[in-house]
Amino acid sequence: MTPRVYVVRTGLANLASVLAGFRRAGAEPIVTQSPEDIAGATHVVLPGVGAFGAAMENLERHGLLPVLRERLELNRPTMAVCLGLQLLFETSAETPGVRGLGFVPGGARQLPSSVRVPQLGWNQIGTESGCRFLRGGYAYFANSFCIDTPPPGWKCGTVEHGIRLVACMERGNLLACQFHPELSGTYGLELLKRWLETKEENSQC
Amino acid sequence: MLTNRVIPCLDCRDGRVVKGVRFQGLRDAGDPVELAAAYEAQGADELVLLDVSATPEGRGTAVETVRRVREKLSIPLTVGGGVRTAENARALLEAGADKVGVNTAAVENPEVIREIATNFGSQCAVVALDAARKEDGSPGWEVVTHSGTRRTGKDAVEWARVVVEYGAGEILLTSWDRDGTRSGYDLELLRAVSEAVNVPVIASGGAANPQHLLEALKAGADAVLAASIFHDAEYTVGDIKKFLAEGGASIRL
Numbered sequence: 001m002t003p004r005v006y007v008v009r010t011g012l013a014n015l016a017s018v019l020a021g022f023r024r025a026g027a028e029p030i031v032t033q034s035p036e037d038i039a040g041a042t043h044v045v046l047p048g049v050g051a052f053g054a055a056m057e058n059l060e061r062h063g064l065l066p067v068l069r070e071r072l073e074l075n076r077p078t079m080a081v082c083l084g085l086q087l088l089f090e091t092s093a094e095t096p097g098v099r100g101l102g103f104v105p106g107g108a109r110q111l112p113s114s115v116r117v118p119q120l121g122w123n124q125i126g127t128e129s130g131c132r133f134l135r136g137g138y139a140y141f142a143n144s145f146c147i148d149t150p151p152p153g154w155k156c157g158t159v160e161h162g163i164r165l166v167a168c169m170e171r172g173n174l175l176a177c178q179f180h181p182e183l184s185g186t187y188g189l190e191l192l193k194r195w196l197e198t199k200e201e202n203s204q205c
Numbered sequence: 206m207l208t209n210r211v212i213p214c215l216d217c218r219d220g221r222v223v224k225g226v227r228f229q230g231l232r233d234a235g236d237p238v239e240l241a242a243a244y245e246a247q248g249a250d251e252l253v254l255l256d257v258s259a260t261p262e263g264r265g266t267a268v269e270t271v272r273r274v275r276e277k278l279s280i281p282l283t284v285g286g287g288v289r290t291a292e293n294a295r296a297l298l299e300a301g302a303d304k305v306g307v308n309t310a311a312v313e314n315p316e317v318i319r320e321i322a323t324n325f326g327s328q329c330a331v332v333a334l335d336a337a338r339k340e341d342g343s344p345g346w347e348v349v350t351h352s353g354t355r356r357t358g359k360d361a362v363e364w365a366r367v368v369v370e371y372g373a374g375e376i377l378l379t380s381w382d383r384d385g386t387r388s389g390y391d392l393e394l395l396r397a398v399s400e401a402v403n404v405p406v407i408a409s410g411g412a413a414n415p416q417h418l419l420e421a422l423k424a425g426a427d428a429v430l431a432a433s434i435f436h437d438a439e440y441t442v443g444d445i446k447k448f449l450a451e452g453g454a455s456i457r458l
Contacts, residue, residue: 011325014298014303014329015298015299016272016275016298016299016300016301016302017275017282017301017303020275020276020278020301021279023276024276024279049325049326049329050324050325050326051326113403115207116207116403116404116405116427117403117404118327118328118374118375118404118405119207120328120374120375120405120427121207121208121209121210121250121251121405121427121428122207122208122210122250122457123206123207123208124206124208124457138208138457140250140251140280140281141207142281142303142328142329143328144327144328144374159206159207160206161206161207180281180303182279183279183280183281183303184279184280185245185279185280186279188279189279
């Protein structure tokens with residue numbers, strides 16, 4: 001059966017690429033801003049574009065914060081992409097004063113000015129051993145802000161761009177990528193497929 | 206470590222890829238979806254699709270072409286050519302572009318860069334900067350528009366700094382003196398612009414062989430764009446990336 005994936009509309013840019021990526025991975029992606037969809041879905045994707053503050057405002061306006069937090073707390077299959085990863089944290093230097101989902105302690109910082117910003121291109125990820133979804137390899141990044149400290153309790157992959165930064169992190173059925181799996185060729189496609197195979201009943205861990 | 210990108214460019218008109226020197230004497234070079242898939246399979250890091258349609262009807266087909274390419278393509282896609290407003294940018298992003306390039310419109314009204322960066326993020330606001338050496342023989346380059354036919358008198362290096370202040374997240378730098386000449390990129394121009402700004406710079410215009418691409422990366426370009434050397438099948442993207450890696454560039458193989 002084709003798995004249905006509900007993709008939260010957090011903004012506009014790049015949504016078409018995310019949808020096409022999930023179709024190539026064999027899923028049926030559906031764009032939503034409805035709390036009921038997010039509460040009922042087996043798989044939810046939180047893509048992120050634009051600024052941290054604008055994205056949080058958008059989620060709040062549509063009443064999506066409680067259902068998203070609940071999914072994360074219950075370890076239901078949820079994937080965050082690019083800015084989506086940063087939204088899981090408490091704060092971002094991009095929009096001081098605005099709180100994120102606050103599911104993971106810490107906050108996003110700006111990339112150092114000693115390197116090209118935004119980071120645009122393919123960087124090589126090294127992962128911890130024992131990851132369920134994550135693998136080492138090249139993935140495509142497009143970011144000016146980042147998480148520089150792997151959060152405790154999560155298995156992480158990192159890359160170097162002026163500093164060491166979190167490229168991706170997983171815990172249970174939750175997966176978050178700073179890079180764009182939908183733009184990362186075969187590497188990204190395989191990652192989407194591995195995560196799509198996650199079953200809701202394995203949620204408790 | 207971030208790798209240097211090799212970017213084939215698809216010049217599209219009426220739903221087909223075309224090639225020609227400075228858009229004169231266009232010849233058909235194939236189907237954009239087939240070419241895009243082939244370049245991705247060869248290891249292209251990203252694609253640029255440049256709409257060279259001359260008419261509004263052609264622009265409509267560009268959106269459709271982007272949609273068709275997106276369904277197949279698993280690497281980033283930048284679309285440029287004729288983008289005049291944030292609304293034009295939105296249509297292309299909704300069709301599946303990841304970044305949009307603005308050129309002439311940005312020169313006439315740089316606010317369009319800010320609008321695109323604010324609405325969709327700096328990471329998708331690419332400014333296509335077309336530069337030519339100053340005609341009076343004085344040092345430096347000036348910005349040219351309308352496919353190189355109009356000189357603006359604006360200093361190209363200064364303009365690069367300005368567009369970054371407006372929110373550009375990347376500069377696609379084309380040397381109009383070199384474009385179509387097969388004599389290599391303008392390395393001095395590349396050096397000057399990549400030192401002036403902190404955003405990534407893509408070198409374009411003049412590449413005829415792998416050595417030219419390597420020279421551009423050594424001069425400070427973060428990425429290299431070329432069209433004819435790939436369309437003519439003189440080299441595959443894979444051949445070129447292998448050459449660049451052997452030459453010491455940081456390359457995803």
